[in-house]
Amino acid sequence: MRRRGSYLVAAVCVVVCTVMLMPLVMSVLASVKPTEEAAASPPTYFPHGFSFDSYARLWDYQEGLPVYLANSLGTAVLAIVLTLLLTVPAAYALARFPIPGKEVIFVVLLLALIVPYQALLTPMFLMFAKIGLTNTLLGLAVLHTAIQLPFSLYVLRNSFSAIPRELEEAAIVDGSSSWQALRWVFIPSAVPAIVTTALFAFITSWNEFLGALVMMSRSSTFTLPLILATSRTETSLGGTDWGMLQAGVTISIIPCVLVYFLLQRYYVSGLMSGAIK
Amino acid sequence: MRHGPRGRLVGFAYLAPALLFVLAFTAYPLLQMAWMSFHNWSLLSPPRFVGMANYERAFGDTQFWVSFRFTLLYTALITPVLIIGGYLLALLTARNTVLRRLTRTVVFIPVVIGLGVSSLLWYWLFSSDFGLVNRALLDLGLIGKPVLWLGVDATLSSVAISASVVWKVIGFGMILFVAAIQAVPTEVVEAALVDGVSHRQRVTRVILPLTARTVLLVTLVSVIGSLLAFDQFYIMTAGQPSNETATSVFYIYLNSFPYLKLGYGAALSMILAATILVFTVIQLLLTRRSHQ
Numbered sequence: 001m002r003r004r005g006s007y008l009v010a011a012v013c014v015v016v017c018t019v020m021l022m023p024l025v026m027s028v029l030a031s032v033k034p035t036e037e038a039a040a041s042p043p044t045y046f047p048h049g050f051s052f053d054s055y056a057r058l059w060d061y062q063e064g065l066p067v068y069l070a071n072s073l074g075t076a077v078l079a080i081v082l083t084l085l086l087t088v089p090a091a092y093a094l095a096r097f098p099i100p101g102k103e104v105i106f107v108v109l110l111l112a113l114i115v116p117y118q119a120l121l122t123p124m125f126l127m128f129a130k131i132g133l134t135n136t137l138l139g140l141a142v143l144h145t146a147i148q149l150p151f152s153l154y155v156l157r158n159s160f161s162a163i164p165r166e167l168e169e170a171a172i173v174d175g176s177s178s179w180q181a182l183r184w185v186f187i188p189s190a191v192p193a194i195v196t197t198a199l200f201a202f203i204t205s206w207n208e209f210l211g212a213l214v215m216m217s218r219s220s221t222f223t224l225p226l227i228l229a230t231s232r233t234e235t236s237l238g239g240t241d242w243g244m245l246q247a248g249v250t251i252s253i254i255p256c257v258l259v260y261f262l263l264q265r266y267y268v269s270g271l272m273s274g275a276i277k
Numbered sequence: 278m279r280h281g282p283r284g285r286l287v288g289f290a291y292l293a294p295a296l297l298f299v300l301a302f303t304a305y306p307l308l309q310m311a312w313m314s315f316h317n318w319s320l321l322s323p324p325r326f327v328g329m330a331n332y333e334r335a336f337g338d339t340q341f342w343v344s345f346r347f348t349l350l351y352t353a354l355i356t357p358v359l360i361i362g363g364y365l366l367a368l369l370t371a372r373n374t375v376l377r378r379l380t381r382t383v384v385f386i387p388v389v390i391g392l393g394v395s396s397l398l399w400y401w402l403f404s405s406d407f408g409l410v411n412r413a414l415l416d417l418g419l420i421g422k423p424v425l426w427l428g429v430d431a432t433l434s435s436v437a438i439s440a441s442v443v444w445k446v447i448g449f450g451m452i453l454f455v456a457a458i459q460a461v462p463t464e465v466v467e468a469a470l471v472d473g474v475s476h477r478q479r480v481t482r483v484i485l486p487l488t489a490r491t492v493l494l495v496t497l498v499s500v501i502g503s504l505l506a507f508d509q510f511y512i513m514t515a516g517q518p519s520n521e522t523a524t525s526v527f528y529i530y531l532n533s534f535p536y537l538k539l540g541y542g543a544a545l546s547m548i549l550a551a552t553i554l555v556f557t558v559i560q561l562l563l564t565r566r567s568h569q
Contacts, residue, residue, distance in 0.1 A: 271453065
């Protein structure tokens with residue numbers, strides 16, 4: 001009875017894995033079909049030939065893949081840097097300094113948790129247009145930082161608060177300043193939280209769509225999801241270039257999956273502390 | 278040295294950049310949005326104060342209601358699938374064996390990829406002539422001719438988009454449910470075993486009640502996410518047919534950007550923000566209570 005049950009569980013697990021992996025596998029397979037096969041109707045399940053033609057077309061599509069990759073990556077890096085520069089010191093202050101009205105300030109800092117950014121895009125667009133941040137990677141990174149800030153602050157503050165005071169006091173006795181304590185005690189002790197913060201900032205920025213759609217109107221500033229969404233309706237031959245689209249999907253997915261496999265531990269713990277506090 | 282006026286000043290200096298950032302890029306836009314919602318403004322002409330007119334207009338606007346109702350229907354359709362499906366997957370994989378861990382990892386993969394990108398993937402899978410969904414259904418003899426999944430019929434579009442989103446986010450609930458199930462003390466489960474209850478009773482009488490709070494929180498997070506749906510509809514149906522599948526966020530986007538009705542878009546945003554606020558407040562109250 002028990003044995004039969006465990007076979008059943010194993011079978012269900014295999015089915016679930018197959019169903020979940022199938023779309024990804026099919027996308028990758030479609031991206032390496034030769035040009036004609038990729039445009040065939042009805043579609044083939046498995047490639048009859050193998051070619052990187054779809055990737056070559058994507059490489060040269062409009063401004064070229066390198067431009068869009070650089071835009072996506074540049075925005076993500078800026079968003080990570082901005083997020084850490086703002087939230088590491090702030091979390092330190094919240095965890096260790098006697099600031100009047102700290103509770104109120106904390107709530108203000110978490111404002112973006114209460115107001116969805118989707119609702120704030122119109123005024124943000126107007127502000128960015130006025131100060132010249134539309135169509136810039138920095139502008140989009142600022143938006144992504146605003147989205148990500150509450151999560152980072154929350155995770156980092158909890159991590160700093162958990163550092164034993166003795167550790168810090170030992171450093172202070174040696175005559176170090178609060179800055180040195182942050183640099184030599186707090187940051188090294190909170191590496192997992194900092195990695196989690198950076199990881200989530202990357203995933204948010206790399207994947208974000210609506211904000212980029214609103215802020216970026218010049219095709220040379222498009223991020224990867226934006227140019228792919230554009231390409232689904234306009235291609236040279238009139239119809240959608242399905243092979244190229246799936247090549248783009250494959251390329252967009254690779255960094256996320258890679259980062260997930262490398263940092264799975266941080267991902268899951270971050271989710272626990274962020275989504276369900 | 279951390280205390281007294283100097284400590285306060287230093288602490289505030291550490292806090293100031295983040296605080297200024299939030300004031301500039303979240304609080305100020307929020308205030309401006311509230312202000313805009315009482316004005317008519319098209320970027321071409323200067324803003325003109327109109328009082329509550331934008332709000333009154335929204336309540337009489339057919340498309341506002343179409344979008345609002347559609348968003349609620351979509352949320353009502355997808356939430357139970359995500360929660361029940363995610364919970365069943367969690368029950369399946371909660372124990373730490375190699376195969377179960379692997380299944381968990383695999384189910385979670387789509388969560389880390391972008392919703393925009395996954396929508397582009399499913400846009401192809403559900404394409405009527407070039408997609409594998411129709412190909413497979415035709416080969417299995419389940420349909421006679423290719424189905425026009427996206428952008429022709431609102432119901433079919435919702436079903437197709439929901440399927441793609443379930444694939445994309447079901448792992449999110451699952452991973453949190455797994456954590457909650459694993460946190461159930463083993464003594465409690467063993468006590469139930471000694472009492473000789475069946476597997477199903479163990480789930481319904483022991484595990485489910487002890488993880489109810491997580492279920493509620495994941496439901497709230499998931500409802501909020503669905504109420505804010507945009508990417509999948511923009512990419513997979515572009516709101517078609519005739520804006521029947523334009524969600525609330527989609528309609529705000531249409532008014533604010535292509536149509537440049539900034540004041541009206543702001544009023545719609547305020548209504549959406551207020552709707553979301555109800556759910557967020559419940560969520561915060563629940564999390565807060567669990568801390569005490």
